[in-house]
Amino acid sequence: xxxxxxxxxTAYTExxxxxxxxxxxxxTRRSLNIEKLLVYPSQIAGIHKFKIITRAAEAQxxxxxxxxxxxxxxxxxxxxxxxxxxxxxxxxxxxxxxxxEIESNNI
Amino acid sequence: xxxxxxxxxxxWRSLLEEQVKVVFGYxxxxxxxxxxxxxxxxxxxxxxxxxxxxxxxxxxxxxxRASGIPGMVLVTSGPGATNVVTGVADAMIDSTPVVVxxxxxxxxxxxxxxxxxxxxxxxxxxxxxxxxxxxxxxDVAWAVSRAxxxxxxxxxxxxxxxxxxxxxxxxxxYAPKPCHFIRSYVPDPQVSESQLDExxxxxxxxxxxxxxxxxxxLLSGAxxxxxxxxxxxxxxxxxxxLGLGALDSGNPHLKGMLGMHGNLAPNxxxxxxxxxxxxxxxxxxxxxGKLDTxxxxxxxxxxxxxxxxxxxxxxxxxxxxxxxxxxxAGLTERIAPRTTREWQMEPILCDAVExxxxxxxxxxxxxxxxxxxxxxxxxxxxxxGEALIVTDVGQNQMLAARYSRFVRPHSxxxxxxxxxxxxxxxxxxxxxxxxxxxxxxxxxxxGGLQMTFQEMGTIMQEGTDVKIVLLNNNWLGNVRMWQQLFxxxxxxxxxxxxxxxxxxxxxxxxxxxxxxxxxELPSAIRQMFAQEGPFLLDVHVREESMVFPMIPPGxxxxxxxxxxxxxxxxxx
Numbered sequence: 001x002x003x004x005x006x007x008x009x010t011a012y013t014e015x016x017x018x019x020x021x022x023x024x025x026x027x028t029r030r031s032l033n034i035e036k037l038l039v040y041p042s043q044i045a046g047i048h049k050f051k052i053i054t055r056a057a058e059a060q061x062x063x064x065x066x067x068x069x070x071x072x073x074x075x076x077x078x079x080x081x082x083x084x085x086x087x088x089x090x091x092x093x094x095x096x097x098x099x100x101e102i103e104s105n106n107i
Numbered sequence: 108x109x110x111x112x113x114x115x116x117x118x119w120r121s122l123l124e125e126q127v128k129v130v131f132g133y134x135x136x137x138x139x140x141x142x143x144x145x146x147x148x149x150x151x152x153x154x155x156x157x158x159x160x161x162x163x164x165x166x167x168x169x170x171x172r173a174s175g176i177p178g179m180v181l182v183t184s185g186p187g188a189t190n191v192v193t194g195v196a197d198a199m200i201d202s203t204p205v206v207v208x209x210x211x212x213x214x215x216x217x218x219x220x221x222x223x224x225x226x227x228x229x230x231x232x233x234x235x236x237x238x239x240x241x242x243x244x245x246d247v248a249w250a251v252s253r254a255x256x257x258x259x260x261x262x263x264x265x266x267x268x269x270x271x272x273x274x275x276x277x278x279x280x281y282a283p284k285p286c287h288f289i290r291s292y293v294p295d296p297q298v299s300e301s302q303l304d305e306x307x308x309x310x311x312x313x314x315x316x317x318x319x320x321x322x323x324x325l326l327s328g329a330x331x332x333x334x335x336x337x338x339x340x341x342x343x344x345x346x347x348x349l350g351l352g353a354l355d356s357g358n359p360h361l362k363g364m365l366g367m368h369g370n371l372a373p374n375x376x377x378x379x380x381x382x383x384x385x386x387x388x389x390x391x392x393x394x395x396g397k398l399d400t401x402x403x404x405x406x407x408x409x410x411x412x413x414x415x416x417x418x419x420x421x422x423x424x425x426x427x428x429x430x431x432x433x434x435x436a437g438l439t440e441r442i443a444p445r446t447t448r449e450w451q452m453e454p455i456l457c458d459a460v461e462x463x464x465x466x467x468x469x470x471x472x473x474x475x476x477x478x479x480x481x482x483x484x485x486x487x488x489x490x491x492g493e494a495l496i497v498t499d500v501g502q503n504q505m506l507a508a509r510y511s512r513f514v515r516p517h518s519x520x521x522x523x524x525x526x527x528x529x530x531x532x533x534x535x536x537x538x539x540x541x542x543x544x545x546x547x548x549x550x551x552x553x554g555g556l557q558m559t560f561q562e563m564g565t566i567m568q569e570g571t572d573v574k575i576v577l578l579n580n581n582w583l584g585n586v587r588m589w590q591q592l593f594x595x596x597x598x599x600x601x602x603x604x605x606x607x608x609x610x611x612x613x614x615x616x617x618x619x620x621x622x623x624x625x626x627e628l629p630s631a632i633r634q635m636f637a638q639e640g641p642f643l644l645d646v647h648v649r650e651e652s653m654v655f656p657m658i659p660p661g662x663x664x665x666x667x668x669x670x671x672x673x674x675x676x677x678x679x
Binding site for chain 1: 228229232233236237238239240257289290291292293413414415417418419
């Protein structure tokens with residue numbers, strides 16, 4: 001059995017009604033306890049940021065992150081071990097959106 | 108400027124923009140403005156009035172699976188919406204593109220327990236690709252085109268739109284809002300060239316590669332690419348239940364169906380290969396059996412358009428995210444041509460044992476009661492692979508999958524991941540409406556037929572020419588079989604006292620025949636196909652019918668029961 005650790009999951013999303021419960025449902029279905037949840041506007045207008053801290057095995061977190069990102073209105077999601085928190089903030093999502101023609105503003 | 112129109116009319120105009128030809132639906136209070144406007148669109152869009160909303164969603168699924176075009180469902184709020192939930196969940200797990208639009212109470216009543224109000228978005232979120240509540244007429248065009256775009260692209264799936272009554276009644280300056288791009292959504296991921304190189308190298312190095320493929324081949328339209336890939340690399344393959352029809356049944360590289368009731372050869376080869384290449388399949392537990400022992404000896408490449416499937420169940424050596432058609436074409440280009448592989452004895456021995464121990468006793472028993480598999484084989488002889496085969500769930504489904512033959516894609520429609528009894532009859536209606544030029548045969552049992560029997564009314568009203576083959580054993584056969592094998596023959600609640608089904612069919616104006624003996628069977632089948640229009644063939648089959656081979660739940664895929672007494676041991 002792989003050991004459980006605290007992970008911090010980040011997700012950048014469109015500001016769409018219902019996404020919070022859609023994302024929470026991914027945790028509920030696996031009986032994963034959310035230790036901490038923050039949802040707030042990112043530095044890019046119209047894009048929200050989720051920070052979710054949960055305890056689980058890393059293999060499970062890998063699937064969870066991919067399933068979060070699978071939601072149509074989720075732009076990007078990734079995880080870090082909680083104590084390695086970095087200050088990447090928004091550079092990566094900005095780069096991703098450039099690749100995906102953010103100018104089109106097409107949500 | 109054009110005159111303003113209502114949200115309800117904007118809805119029909121948006122459907123026309125999406126080239127929708129058929130809607131499966133059932134009216135009710137909170138969707139009445141939409142139905143009222145349908146009056147003006149009857150010439151352009153066909154509405155099929157079902158008898159229960161579950162029938163609408165399964166018909167839409169059958170339509171989508173037969174045509175590749177999203178199925179469209181229109182229902183009212185509350186019970187209308189909850190009645191489609193089973194089919195939405197079924198479409199989600201089987202990656203079927205459907206768009207469900209349900210009425211909803213006016214916005215000011217939301218959350219106030221109004222008549223026929225439910226939190227549909229709350230219910231639909233975990234079982235849809237996308238769900239959205241339309242609260243303003245201005246959002247109709249955007250939401251409808253976004254719904255169809257999401258349903259049909261990438262890994263397809265169901266979308267639910269919850270259409271409030273004031274958005275239906277509100278006025279809007281309508282303009283189409285076609286959706287071809289969503290910035291947060293990557294439906295067709297770029298395939299990595301270096302991963303293709305790596306995969307080709309692994310395939311070239313392998314002595315005994317084996318391909319397992321699923322419905323992803325059909326959804327991607329990769330049938331030719333798959334056949335070319337197997338041919339160039341001389342690689343044998345096994346199909347999942349939903350992958351059936353992607354390769355011609357006579358393709359020499361196809362070794363049969365995988366999984367619990369699949370063929371011996373592909374299950375045994377899974378445990379003997381040195382490289383397993385999985386394409387457009389998701390390692391369902393009915394395919395893998397015990398995961399801890401599944402293909403542990405092999406390196407594994409998993410190809411899927413959905414990144415979250417890679418590594419979800421089976422740890423892989425290489426995961427390639429991408430459209431099956433593109434990935435297979437890229438691999439075929441790269442691999443070295445081969446004429447043989449080191450697969451010699453496995454398929455030959457497995458096939459010989461299966462033929463002798465399982466297939467012949469099932470389809471050519473000679474005497475005694477009719478076996479259900481015998482009926483499927485008889486129908487298969489009559490249609491020669493040309494028919495579109497639909498199934499319900501249970502023994503009928505497994506036997507239809509095992510003993511039907513396919514010569515072209517989109518010829519097998521069945522509820523795979525959810526295993527929804529009652530799916531068969533309405534799905535067959537949808538399939539026939541999508542493919543009117545094809546013969547549509549549905550195999551079902553006496554249990555499943557009665558779960559959605561009311562759709563006989565839809566068949567009558569629409570004149571849908573479906574051939575219904577009832578494998579009637581007066582039991583819930585699959586559960587009865589498990590009780591016999593795993594629950595000490597305690598047949599709890601599985602015996603059914605049934606009506607005379609052909610009599611009910613006759614009341615709906617549907618011809619039928621009741622068959623009790625082997626001698627009557629071929630001529631009854633001939634009569635069913637000779638006669639135009641819907642037909643119910645009620646065949647009384649062996650009560651204690653079993654489906655073999657069987658990998659018992661929790662066993663490895665090479666631990667296979669051949670019948671009530673014998674187990675298959677490869678190499679003994």
